[in-house]
Amino acid sequence: MKIDRTVVRSLALFDKMADADLDRLLSHATSRRIPQGEAVFEQGQEATSFFLLLHGRLKVTQVTEDGQQIIVRIVHPGDLFGFAKALRRSDYPGTAIAAAESVALSWPTEIWPDFVEQNPRLAVTTMQTIGQRLEEAHTRIREMSTQEVERRVAHVVWRLCQQAGKREPNGIRIDFQISRQDIAEMTGTTLFTVSRILSAWEARGLVEGGRQKLLVRDPEGLSQLAEGAKE
Amino acid sequence: MKIDRTVVRSLALFDKMADADLDRLLSHATSRRIPQGEAVFEQGQEATSFFLLLHGRLKVTQVTEDGQQIIVRIVHPGDLFGFAKALRRSDYPGTAIAAAESVALSWPTEIWPDFVEQNPRLAVTTMQTIGQRLEEAHTRIREMSTQEVERRVAHVVWRLCQQAGKREPNGIRIDFQISRQDIAEMTGTTLFTVSRILSAWEARGLVEGGRQKLLVRDPEGLSQLAEGAKE
């Protein structure tokens, strides 16, 4: 399948790559449409491909043996994901589900070494990405250890604002369907607590809720909450 | 400073490396003794070196702006640590403190590229290491989200058993000084709760405590607790 290089040219990941190299890379790629609610891959499944999200939004989840679920991260357009093999894992550690209609490129894991070799920048970028991911995880651990729920929720919503926010007349819209349950799984709490917190915020004019919708009316106030402002 | 290659030869990291290459690598290294309680590097400090722990035990900690502290991980002999630059960070994200008298090799960060280039195995191993680290972090997040404190403490102690355990007539000794506070900072709880839990375990014959000491008398029982056995 031929993929037009202009589609990916705008991504930071590829912006320094020569057209010829890029074409060669893309010649091995296949494009895939993922309808909302469908999984790109499932936890424990053998890792046969790695991916690049072009459009849409994914939730990466993990479930424990006893059925509890958490959201590991949200994949945004331009992010690499599912590169388990790069970390020498043979299976995917989590499940990637489309939170919105999405489009991703995929490559067979076998070509990962070529992928990296042909473009050393990629190796560096990948390292950085994983490093960032590790830092984020540590931040999350720190927050879960030391901060109370409301502040953690504020932080998550604030980050979603920056990574998936869309300007609207009344504030910033989180640009994909996200439930209270999702937010709970991102912050280590329950959907009830999240609901109560959002209700309280709505009463204060900070946000505006809805079924799987969220509009932040006062980003400034939210950020202050996330930073630990007393009230 | 000349470092004898036999010192590091036994480490998995180097076991496939030719003597000549190893010598070249070691020619750039300096050895450093860290007395108990002293820091190898501090959080926020510019990353000028990366390290390999030869002997002893380190605690890597992070502090939040408001002074709360957590233990990110324990460094065991044979582990690489402080390779911030590999992740394109200019400063160390945490503080590394010697929990016991320790010895580490250090290299200037500038030679990291050479380090990796001369031995591709190292690049792979490092990737793996970081990947593992990321997985551990996610495990920890999952546990903090879904499990209660006692089980988290059981899990941490169980892992310390495996990574820093020393057989003794009555059980397995955690082979370095570790306080209740330390365990609290590893599990996201308080020293009071840890103390209570350990006391309860001691009453059940699971462990034997002491001032900064811990002996696991019933590893089997502990592992069951960590796995979620009801009682």
Place this chain on the structure above:
DNA sequence: CGTACCCTTGAGGGTAGTCAAGTGGAGTGG
């Protein structure tokens, strides 16, 4: 022997989890 520092234990209270019941919006099918 004195003095830190680590640990233990108790009492009390608050944050957030659990459970239950009910509301309302979105989508579906008649």
Place this chain on the structure above:
DNA sequence: CCACTCCACTTGACTACCCTCAAGGGTACG
């Protein structure tokens, strides 16, 4: 177009786990 159903969400009551604070004991070390 309307009724029906499903499911996300809300809200209340209750509970409990664990944090906070306070006081005291034990152990290592100078």
